[in-house]
Amino acid sequence: MLSRVANSIYWLGRYLERAENYARFMDVNFNLMLDLPKDQKEQWLPLVQATGDNNEFQKLYEGVNKNDIINYMAFDLRNPNSIISCVSKARENAREVRENVIKETWEKLNELYHYVNSMANSMDWIEGDPIPFFTGVKEHIMLINGIGYATVARSEGWYFRLLGTFLERADKTSRIVDVKYHIILPTPTLVGTPIDYLHWSALLKSVSGFNTYRRMYGTLEASKVVDFLILNRKFPRSVFYSILEAEDCLRNISGNNSRGFTNEAEKSIGELRSRLEFTSVEEIIEFGLHQYMDDLQIKIIDISNKVNDAFFQVKNNFAYQINIEE
Amino acid sequence: MEYELGNFFDEMYESSGEIRPQYLQLSGAIGSVKPERISQLQFSANKTQVNMGMTFNVYHDNQGLEKILHLDIIPRILANEEWKILEKGLKQRIEALNLFINDVYNDQKSLKDKIVPEDLILGSRDFLKPCIGLKPPKGVWCHITGTDLVKNNDGNYYILEDNLRCPSGVSYMLGSRDIIKRIYPNLFNSMGVMPVSDYPLRLLEMLQYISNKEHPVVGVLTPGIYNSAYYEHSYLALQMGVELVSGVDLITRDDKVYMQTTKGLQQIDVLYRRIDDTFLDPTAFNPTSMLGVPGIFNAYKKGNIALANAPGTGVADDKAVYAYVPKLIKYFLGEDAILNNVPTYLARDQEDRKFILDNIEDLVVKETNSAGGYGMMIGPKATKEDHAKFRTLVKENPTNYIAQPTLSLSTVPTWIEDHLEPRHVDLRPYILYGKEIEVIPGALTRVALTKGSLVVNSSQGGGSKDTWVLY
Numbered sequence: 029m030l031s032r033v034a035n036s037i038y039w040l041g042r043y044l045e046r047a048e049n050y051a052r053f054m055d056v057n058f059n060l061m062l063d064l065p066k067d068q069k070e071q072w073l074p075l076v077q078a079t080g081d082n083n084e085f086q087k088l089y090e091g092v093n094k095n096d097i098i099n100y101m102a103f104d105l106r107n108p109n110s111i112i113s114c115v116s117k118a119r120e121n122a123r124e125v126r127e128n129v130i131k132e133t134w135e136k137l138n139e140l141y142h143y144v145n146s147m148a149n150s151m152d153w154i155e156g157d158p159i160p161f162f163t164g165v166k167e168h169i170m171l172i173n174g175i176g177y178a179t180v181a182r183s184e185g186w187y188f189r190l191l192g193t194f195l196e197r198a199d200k201t202s203r204i205v206d207v208k209y210h211i212i213l214p215t216p217t218l219v220g221t222p223i224d225y226l227h228w229s230a231l232l233k234s235v236s237g238f239n240t241y242r243r244m245y246g247t248l249e250a251s252k253v254v255d256f257l258i259l260n261r262k263f264p265r266s267v268f269y270s271i272l273e274a275e276d277c278l279r280n281i282s283g284n285n286s287r288g289f290t291n292e293a294e295k296s297i298g299e300l301r302s303r304l305e306f307t308s309v310e311e312i313i314e315f316g317l318h319q320y321m322d323d324l325q326i327k328i329i330d331i332s333n334k335v336n337d338a339f340f341q342v343k344n345n346f347a348y349q350i351n352i353e354e
Numbered sequence: 355m356e357y358e359l360g361n362f363f364d365e366m367y368e369s370s371g372e373i374r375p376q377y378l379q380l381s382g383a384i385g386s387v388k389p390e391r392i393s394q395l396q397f398s399a400n401k402t403q404v405n406m407g408m409t410f411n412v413y414h415d416n417q418g419l420e421k422i423l424h425l426d427i428i429p430r431i432l433a434n435e436e437w438k439i440l441e442k443g444l445k446q447r448i449e450a451l452n453l454f455i456n457d458v459y460n461d462q463k464s465l466k467d468k469i470v471p472e473d474l475i476l477g478s479r480d481f482l483k484p485c486i487g488l489k490p491p492k493g494v495w496c497h498i499t500g501t502d503l504v505k506n507n508d509g510n511y512y513i514l515e516d517n518l519r520c521p522s523g524v525s526y527m528l529g530s531r532d533i534i535k536r537i538y539p540n541l542f543n544s545m546g547v548m549p550v551s552d553y554p555l556r557l558l559e560m561l562q563y564i565s566n567k568e569h570p571v572v573g574v575l576t577p578g579i580y581n582s583a584y585y586e587h588s589y590l591a592l593q594m595g596v597e598l599v600s601g602v603d604l605i606t607r608d609d610k611v612y613m614q615t616t617k618g619l620q621q622i623d624v625l626y627r628r629i630d631d632t633f634l635d636p637t638a639f640n641p642t643s644m645l646g647v648p649g650i651f652n653a654y655k656k657g658n659i660a661l662a663n664a665p666g667t668g669v670a671d672d673k674a675v676y677a678y679v680p681k682l683i684k685y686f687l688g689e690d691a692i693l694n695n696v697p698t699y700l701a702r703d704q705e706d707r708k709f710i711l712d713n714i715e716d717l718v719v720k721e722t723n724s725a726g727g728y729g730m731m732i733g734p735k736a737t738k739e740d741h742a743k744f745r746t747l748v749k750e751n752p753t754n755y756i757a758q759p760t761l762s763l764s765t766v767p768t769w770i771e772d773h774l775e776p777r778h779v780d781l782r783p784y785i786l787y788g789k790e791i792e793v794i795p796g797a798l799t800r801v802a803l804t805k806g807s808l809v810v811n812s813s814q815g816g817g818s819k820d821t822w823v824l825y
Contacts, residue, residue, distance in 0.1 A: 030603050034616045123407070124579050126588030127598040138407045184616065281616070342614045345605045349637065349648040 029184045033128055035340040036121040037185050040129075041192030043118035044137075044169050047111050049200035050101055051165040053079070053207070056234035058159050063226055072097040074210035078203045080325075081109060095154055102161070103148040111165055115144045128185055132175045140168040184281055191277035191335065198270035199328045202321045204234055205257050209318045228253045235265040254317065255309035267324065268304045274331075275301050281339070293334040300327050357774055363507045363764040364776055365430055376433040376824055379545050383538065384428070389772045396427050396769050399533050408529045409585055424817035425530050427537055430766045430779060430799040431545075431822045440503070440511065440783065441793045443693035446683060448499055448785050451516060453686040455495040455670050459485050469685045470678045474702070477753075478669055479723070482631065484638045484651060485666035491564045492788075496670075497662035498557070498626075499785040500524065500798070503693070505764035512694045512761060514780065516671040516679070519663065520628050523798040524784050525586035526818055528553060528593070531796065534820040546825035550796035553784070554593035560788030561594075561624045564660040570623035573597040573613070575604075577629050577645045587628050599625075606649030609656045624660045625650075631665035639665075673722040673756050674700050697759060701752035710757040711745055717757040719744050732808060734760055763808055766819065768801055778802045779819065780810050795823040 053075050061070045073092045076085045079101070088106060089096045102111045119141045122129050129137075147153065147161050173193075180186050208231055228248050232238040237256065240263055245252045260266040264273075275297045282290045289295040312320045359367055366377040373381050384392065403409075403422040432440075457464050458475055465472040475481055500521025502514040531550055535542060561572045576587035578600045591598035597613065605612050605619065612619040627634060633643040638651035653659045669675070677698035680691040699706035699717070710717060714733055721729035731744045748755045765776035783797040799819040800810035810816040 029616050030597060030599065031614050031616055032600075032603050033597075120579075123584075123588070125598070126407075126585075127574070127591030127596070129592075131592075134407060135405050138405050142404060339616045342602060343605055345601065345648055346636075346644075348605055 029188075031340050031342050033125045034184070034188045035336075036125040037128065038188045038192040038335070038340075040118050040121040040125075041189035042196040043114040043121065044172060045193045045196035046109060046200065047114035047118065048166055048169040049197070049204075050079075050109070050111050050114065051162040051169075052234045052236075053204070054098065054101060055159060055162040055166065056230050058162070059233060060226060060230040064223075070094060074207050075101065077210040078207040079109060080203070081107060098153070098158060102153075102158075103144075112144050112148050115141055115165075130175070130179060132179065133172055136168065136172045136175060140165070140172070143168065182280075187277040187280045188339075191274050191281070194270040194274040194277065195328055195332060195335075197265060198267045198274065199325055201235060201257055201265055201267050201270065202324045202328075204231055205254060206318060206321045207231065209321075224250075231257070237263060237265060251309050251313060254312060258312065259304060259307065259309060268301075271297065271301050271304060278335075291334075291338045293331060293338045296327075296331045296334050300324075300331065357767065358776065360765065360776060361507065362762050362776070362778070363505055363509050365505075365764055365766045365779070374433075376431045379541060380429065380431065380538075383541060384774075392427070392769060393772055395537050399425055399427050399537060402533050402536075403529070406529060406533075407585060408526070423526055423812050424803060425526075425533060426768045426777075426801055426803075426817055426819050427534065428767050428769055428774065429534060429538075429820040429822050430781075431824065434824050437795065437823045439692065441795075443511075443691070444501055444783060444785055444793050445791045446687065446689060446692050447501070447513070447516070447679065448496060448787055448791055450683040450686045451518065451670050451679065452493075452495050452787065454682050455518075455664075455667055456489075456493065457686075458669055459488055459666060464682065464685055467685070469681050470675065474672075474674055475669060478672055478675075480666075480668035480672055482639065482666045482669070485664075488655065488664070488666070490664040491566065491657070491660045494564060494787050495664040496667045497560060497564065497664075497787050499787070500782050501785065503781045503783075504761055504779075505781070507762040507764070510694055511781075512696045513676075513679075514696065515673070516676065517782075518667040518671040520583075520630065521782070521784070522583040522586055522628075523782055523800075523818075524553060524794075525589040527784070527794075527796055527798045527821070529589070530798075530818060530820045545822070547822045548795035548825055550794055553794050554590060556786055556792060556794070557590065557626070558594040558596065560786050561596075561626055561660075561662060563788040564662060565623045566657065566660075567623050570660075571597075571613075571621065572624045572626070573599045573622050575625045575627040575629055575647075576600050577633070581628075583628065590626070597622075601645055601647050604647045604650070606647060606653055609649070609653045610658045611647065611650055611653050622659065624662070626662050631663075631668060634661075634665060673698075673720055674702065674753075677756065696761060699757045701748045701755040701757065706757075707748065707752055710748055710755075714741050714745055714748075714757070716760060718760050719748065719755055719757045722754055722756055732760060735808070760808075763802075763810075766799070766801065768803070768817075768819075770803075775805065777805075778808050778810065781821070797821040797823075 057072065057075055072094050076082045076097060084107065085100050089100060100107050100110065104110045105113055107113060119137055122134060122137055126134065143164065153161055208227055225248055228250065229238060232241050232253065241256050245256060256263060256266065258267045261268060263269055278294050278297060279285065282294065284290045284294060289298055359369065366374060368374060400422060403425055409420045409422055454464060464470055465475060496518045498521065500517045500523060502517060503511045504514055505511050527550060558572065562570055573596055574587050574591040576584060576598055588598055599613060603613055605614055611622050613622050629645055632639045634646045635648060635651040636643045636646055637648045654661055677700055680695050683689055683691045699710050701707045701710055717733045719731045731740050763778040763780060766779050767774040768777040779799050779801045781797050781799055784794045786792045799821045801817050801819050802808060802810045803817045804815050807815065
């Protein structure tokens with residue numbers, strides 16, 4: 029597979045996952061706000077804080093207005109991670125490798141692109157109810173992923189797309205956990221109040237994990253929610269599960285079906301996977317939840333860089349020809 | 355609203371108002387549904403085009419620049435007898451042009467025998483000196499052609515342009531067919547419309563044929579995502595199941611061309627190149643090109659990669675060379691041309707020039723080296739100022755201009771808002787030249803959507819129609 033093509037497919041996976049997660053962030057915050065008692069102030073800033081784009085947001089907007097945050101996270105092209113930016117870039121990447129994308133995937137992605145743009149242009153969401161939009165984005169992307177699961181051949185390209193999807197998901201789930209850190213004080217022992225209960229439920233709902241959690245863990249407790257979101261081995265949006273899947277993708281790409289590693293990306297992700305595999309939630313909380321998430325995110329960036337070095341580098345033929353002529 | 359037949363050949367109606375036999379079923383089908391329903395279908399056809407990403411124009415991260423080529427849902431229909439003549443005529447023309455290109459870069463017999471003036475060819479900027487002496491694989495130069503024809507009010511077809519370089523639009527022929535099939539699911543079967551969907555397969559077979567290897571690696575070479583025909587490049591690569599590559603993906607070593615893959619270098623054997631030949635290799639042609647692949651021309655000369663179309667074909671589709679094609683057919687094949695040429699006056703010729711200057715109001719004046727409907731003046735439609743301007747241009751630079759009588763393009767009923775109106779069309783069939791010459795039974799019909807307009811180019815308000823060739 030062409031290095032450039034692999035690169036684009038990988039980013040197609042990442043951007044779609046990012047857009048979906050942003051839609052999930054927004055969707056869940058709306059639900060949360062609707063449930064809050066009257067005297068509780070709506071909290072929108074934690075969303076921006078958790079995505080790591082707070083500094084950029086503060087440069088562009090004054091104050092912390094709900095509509096500003098919705099606009100910044102969904103429709104603002106100046107925010108490289110907004111839904112509209114991610115969807116546009118996902119489509120751009122798909123367009124660049126159109127010959128490697130099946131018709132149905134391309135057409136649904138195109139629809140999504142036009143849907144997001146028409147919503148951004150219409151500004152209807154300010155007056156009306158923006159929730160259907162976020163649900164719409166999420167469902168569009170789940171449909172695109174579904175088309176992939178049902179029809180795309182399990183060859184190299186598929187694993188690059190999945191690799192992008194799962195690395196992105198691992199990062200975003202860790203940030204969802206971080207939202208909680210930004211909403212209330214980072215004391216993991218603060219449990220039991222209805223507000224706390226609402227917050228944790230909201231987090232679980234944002235990853236469509238509320239029912240699964242209840243079935244697996246029963247009562248709502250901070251440490252159990254953290255265990256579920258970070259370390260659970262069965263839940264497909266947990267950090268551990270995502271890293272495990274991403275590692276499988278790398279091994280499928282290189283054809284490494286033995287132990288150990290064959291490139292730096294495999295080495296790095298294997299280290300992270302085993303760290304998560306042999307950690308308990310108590311250790312994480314003792315270490316500091318926010319700090320642990322930070323470390324996790326840095327490690328994922330490091331893996332991404334190594335993926336880039338291992339597969340996506342190309343030589344410039346112009347420079348190459350000049351060098352050999354000299 | 356009454357359908358007003360002008361003083362033109364209408365493809366659906368005889369001048370008496372009778373419906374031509376090949377349109378009877380379609381006309382019945384259209385007549386049996388309410389206009390609102392047809393408008394609805396027209397709307398959904400255009401929406402499908404958007405969703406398919408069937409767009410053209412310069413791509414930029416800005417919606418306004420991504421446009422669809424409006425597809426009119428009323429098809430243009432060709433009876434089989436009519437098609438047979440076109441098919442035969444096109445094969446003849448391509449065969450002769452291919453022999454001519456080969457001759458120009460090798461023996462130059464046709465120049466020595468003064469069939470075509472030597473200076474017209476050797477002085478042309480499309481005559482590529484690096485190609486002299488080249489013998490492309492299997493003797494084929496113009497593998498893919500998209501010839502433009504029009505039907506005049508005498509009911510006869512005339513060749514407008516040969517388009518031997520990188521003719522585009524075939525993806526619209528294929529994409530439009532997919533959409534139109536959904537609109538008339540019953541008619542296709544009952545009328546017997548010949549399929550075009552095997553074009554990508556035939557294209558791939560042709561590309562594999564021109565390589566010496568048994569299982570060649572084939573790719574489509576695109577200038578990239580910002581090219582106006584990018585949709586087509588990616589579409590064809592997807593449909594053929596081959597790689598779509600751009601210059602950045604390729605590297606040349608030891609006169610071989612390699613793709614840079616996740617598993618290292620992989621040699622590529624055939625490229626359907628959609629980069630203009632002069633931009634193909636800065637070390638051989640235009641040194642300022644940043645699009646191409648330095649070193650690819652040497653690899654081609656050594657026979658390590660096959661290119662379609664071969665570099666250098668442009669020399670035969672110059673608008674001045676066009677005038678000589680009937681003579682070339684006679685010279686190379688010993689046959690009379692089956693398809694008409696439009697009488698062409700060459701401004702480089704003194705007598706012709708005088709004729710052009712005296713009759714400019716009635717003529718179409720064209721620059722010999724431009725396309726897309728630019729650099730052209732339609733005498734009867736132009737202002738006095740334009741006439742004067744083109745007189746000066748012709749006088750100053752006669753070798754750059756030719757003139758032709760104004761043809762009256764035929765019309766086809768076209769859906770305008772809520773009713774049918776006649777609109778002028780041209781016809782672009784596609785011809786593949788591999789083991790043999792094949793004409794795909796279909797075409798891109800371009801339609802001038804503006805009332806009375808004769809300019810069908812997409813850049814100037816043109817749309818398209820699906821073209822049905824009947825069994």
